[in-house]
Structure formats: C-alpha cells, structure tokens
Amino acid sequence: MNHEKRLHIRVDHERCQGHALCSAAGPRVYVLDDSGYNRMAHTSVGPDLKQEAHAGADACPERAITLHQP
Structure with missing residues (x-):
C-alpha cells in the first residue's frame, strides 16, 4: 500500500481518561x-x-487522539 495514503494516529496517553x-x-x-x-x-x-x-478521534472528549495525513 502506498505510504502517502495512510493516516497516522497518535494517542496522548496522558490525556486519555x-x-x-x-x-x-x-x-x-x-x-x-x-x-x-x-x-x-x-x-x-x-x-x-x-x-x-476519524470517528473515534472525533468522539474523544479529551481530544487525546491526533490524526495526520502525510
């Protein structure tokens, strides 16, 4: 799969409640x-x-999930 088409996900474990x-x-x-x-x-x-x-990141009330499209 082409790397550019992937969506990168990072979870801030300090913010996750x-x-x-x-x-x-x-x-x-x-x-x-x-x-x-x-x-x-x-x-x-x-x-x-x-x-x-995107749905999971949008659902997070703590905004602990960031998404990045290279």
Whole structure:
C-alpha cells in the first residue's frame, strides 16, 4: 500500500481518561486495555479504516487522539 495514503494516529496517553468512546466509534482501529484506556502505540491505517479512525478521534472528549495525513 502506498505510504502517502495512510493516516497516522497518535494517542496522548496522558490525556486519555478511559471514556472508551474512541473504541465505540472505531472498534477496528482503537484497542483498549483491560481498564478501558487507549494504550495503542503510534500507528497508521489504510484508506479502508480512515472513516473509522476519524470517528473515534472525533468522539474523544479529551481530544487525546491526533490524526495526520502525510
């Protein structure tokens, strides 16, 4: 897959409060730990998951998720 088409995701673990709304909106993108916190490392997704990635980031009340399209 072409690297430029990937969407990069970063989660600020200091800001994440465990609301789990990101995972509810984007279950194939955002993985939570047993306590409900998003502990995923910096990652990227292809075009097939971009809409889900945006939905999860938009659902976060703490704005702990940033998305970057290179």
